[in-house]
Amino acid sequence: LVLAASIPTTLVDAAESDPRFGSATNESLPHATDHVLVKIEPDVAMVSALRDHTNVSGRWVEVPVPLGSTPGQSLELFADLEGVDLVELDYLIQLDPIDGRELGSISDEGGTVAFTPNDEFYPLQWHMPKIQAEQAWDISKGDGAVVAVIDTGVSHGGDDLDCHTFVSPFNSVTNTPGSASDDNGHGTHVAGTIAQCTDNGIGVTGVAHGATLMPIKVCDSDGSCTWSDVAQGIDWARTHGADVINISLGGSFGATILEEAVTNALAADIVVAAASGNDGSGSVDFPAAYPGVLAVGALDFNLDLAYYSQYGSEQDITAPGGDVTVDLNGDGYFDGVLQETFDGPTWDYYFFQGTSMATPHVAGAAALLRSEEPAASRGQVEDALTASAMDRGAPGWDPSFGHGSLRARSALNYLTAPPTWPAGGAITTHDVTPNAMVLEWPAARDGQGIDEYRVYRDGALIDTTGAGQRSLSVSGLQPGTAYQFSVRAFDDLGYQSPLLEDT
Template identity: 40%
Template structure:
């Protein structure tokens, strides 16, 4: 375990070392650069100075806009090389700041043409949730009037259900209620048709227990057990009545023990109590909100309410595709009721479960803790608060890092761009691979709170990169040597102090880490500062061996490269020996 920990620490140090070479080249996408000059510099002087730098690459600086005249903000077409030239030019002392003119993009928005009418999905912050979860692999049982495969459910995956009213396998809807509810949960999305659903990659299990005249407790209880026995992860019941039932309670207990999250509508009587089955302790009871976030006029409240979600009202209805009329034709209809609020919570529960949360009580706790609390709610209109899908998924993922996280991070960081891997040729391939792996491990440590103790982390930074961002700072009239000093790694300190590389063989070797280990080995805390420095120096020397293998007196060829690699291995071995038979402390 200790070897694995030290190796992970080394890779993170490797990431820091490579990042010092790439720091000004990474980040977001940009094709131009923002240059903000000090206000007391004449514009003609600035343009002349800029042209001296940029004429070589046929670039002409232009004012950002007519509103930037007083601020002297220029936009310059260019890439990372142009940015580097500007930061090192003589104009630097006349500039307040230089930064990439990043290109921003909108968040993911479905291409369903009527998504703009779904105020309810934006009200629960669903777009933020979709960045991490869409309900993939989760089955939601819709215990209702059945579900019909209307066009906007054609791409939604269904699993086998049952019609308990007519005792048959095919659980078609003949009322329209269940199809509308299923649409809120998992309407086919990004299909250039209709509207969207919350957990649109989840599967629907249609269970028909209601007809035009309602349904019995016996059928509903049997449907709950069927769902639990056939792989349902979430049950939605947009139904209710006034009576307690031992049969129903036993079925709910049975499903809960099998890990099923059970959600039900609170009722539409505007009474001071949730109806059954929402009233049961192991069921998440949902009251309804209108389009402005207030309790819908019809919604039950008070005793038994756990959370609130959009249910619609005359101020705005919940639109999904369902069936209507005697010929049961597909149609986009606006409904209102706690029946419409409940599937919002069921959809978010599916998003949470898709992150890997299994325990239904943990799902409930996530829904409760992530909800937007209402400060004054004396009559318990809202329960724990208003449903927030984005916050719920973020809370569910807290302490986790998924493959999807990693792939998205690779994309956003530019590592999926072939140019990143080609730039520098094969000589930089291994260091860049170390940077990618080290970044992933760093993210994993942070997300799981397994961060190194302060002394180890400080030593790792000091040895591998220093506070490298300081090298890019310029503060008017202040000396720059402190920035260079604190912004340098331990192997670079000799160059910074002496102004030459004459001390390079001493600082770029195992000697300084060895001295630190000898001095601090007997100290329980500072020992880890020395170990971190060893790992950091090992990382820096390993990168330098490939990127810039220049050592004073040894040249920059294979001899210098061998010197750096041997010392990198010695530093790593020294760190391992110093950490043997001890435990890593965490803060």
């Protein structure tokens, strides 16, 4: 659930062309009024005039606005100091008010629904079958993968999340490690979709219920967040072992500090999934709009784009986000995404809607892939998710659905599929002499990329070639002797094709 705001045209004077200013310099946008952000130049220990500061992210520090000054004036002041690299405002974003419906009691009438997990309310989680969750669980449950939840925190307190012990929790709002309790309810709902305890006879299920959760609190109880806290949370996830980062928040304006934190996480081979936004406009929010981030739009029960979902040129994939205004499947409940969380003191199971709810489906699926194939790179996981998505809308990629609707089992199959040979492919020979010949073979096909070809003679390995070399000169042959040559392709993850044999 995300703030969506248009970007006004007025900017701080001189910031448009001045290299000392970051991208967050518009004073008409919501921003912190008690401090600004300053990036110190490399190899500078600290600028003496900035002694009263708080480290935030990388070389960025938070500096109080001097008494009697405005944040904009402070940017001008600090930008002139020797040793200062960049300055910018600390933009504020606001989670949308939660539009949810409480499950309440459920009737036992209507017969038994057959399903794999035994969780009581799983039949109401229409969104899990829509992403092939049950089929994916036959292969992977997410064990060993660590998913950081950048949000309002995550809390125990209900009945269903107690199977998880959180790893490396961090409160970016208070700069406190060791705890990231949720005082809003948004983050706990998001975390449940990722890794809710599953097949425990109560409650609901999570996509990657074997994964480990890393709660990181970046928003306060009112859902208010600063980009500096989000950036600090991303840094924490990067340096504490996260394999996947879920960011179910965003805004229509970015910031240099945020972009740098995201870039560093991507460079560390972490899959980052972020919500595209909820105002229905044709532009994707930040940080989802940054290159390399999986921008996630929301779908309704029919896998049509939800009425509120943002879309645009950065849209990568879509997943169920729900719609609490309708009951398209006729189960007697609103078509929201169902998870356990709280509203004030009341813990229960709630139907929420939003790209915030769609994003953890994708993050959970990424955790399934990272669990099944730990050697897979960020790019390989992302390719598997997008290449295997069910095409929706216009053929191929389109700005509404991106590459299509998430299919977790298909993504696992794509990632772990062995290389294949083209139909009718065969080994051919030329330049044949009594003692030598040249073998050639077609290019094998594989979603992860071919790493090498291994060539065999009578079942014994005789040579290995790189992906770009599909021929081999063979010598030392004996006239009048029959030989059987074959080739096997290996992809970047070590999966191997069937043998391609000569005829």
